[in-house]
Amino acid sequence: MAARVVSPGFHRRVYTVVRTVPEGYVTTYGDVAAAMGSPRVARHVGWALAAMKDEEAPWHRVINAQGRISHRGDTGRATLQRALLEAEGIEFKGDRVDLKRFRWWFGGDRGPNPGS
DNA sequence: GGTTTGACCATAA
DNA sequence: CTTATGGCCAAAC
Numbered sequence: 001m002a003a004r005v006v007s008p009g010f011h012r013r014v015y016t017v018v019r020t021v022p023e024g025y026v027t028t029y030g031d032v033a034a035a036m037g038s039p040r041v042a043r044h045v046g047w048a049l050a051a052m053k054d055e056e057a058p059w060h061r062v063i064n065a066q067g068r069i070s071h072r073g074d075t076g077r078a079t080l081q082r083a084l085l086e087a088e089g090i091e092f093k094g095d096r097v098d099l100k101r102f103r104w105w106f107g108g109d110r111g112p113n114p115g116s
Numbered sequence: 117g118g119t120t121t122g123a124c125c126a127t128a129a
Numbered sequence: 130c131t132t133a134t135g136g137c138c139a140a141a142c
Contacts, residue, residue, distance in 0.1 A: 010139055029124055040137040046123035047140075062123080070123040077123075
């Protein structure tokens with residue numbers, strides 16, 4: 001079903017993309033934005049997830065390009081996110097995630113981390 | 117309909 | 130390694 005390709009807002013699109021991320025993998029805000037066709041909207045991805053209340057999506061699988069958890073002051077969110085990722089098999093190096101291994105690539109016809 | 121803000125990213129120092 | 134700055138675009142006020 002068309003799955004509502006067109007949504008009343010930009011957020012809906014973000015949730016749709018984030019839902020495509022399988023368990024055990026993570027992605028970055030920039031990649032989600034790029035998957036939509038505009039890598040400049042990376043900020044809105046995080047903003048959309050912050051506004052996510054009625055919708056459901058694995059927001060914890062979305063991190064910044066530095067492989068770190070963004071919390072903008074709210075450390076509580078970072079703690080929860082880290083716990084959720086570790087529960088899915090994501091390994092943390094200090095406060096960072098190994099994007100080289102867990103970064104999911106949208107449209108992964110050949111799986112994550114295409115080429116190398 | 118203009119201003120402010122924001123869970124970012126890339127580059128520079 | 131970290132911190133600072135510019136830019137980009139959509140939603141909220």
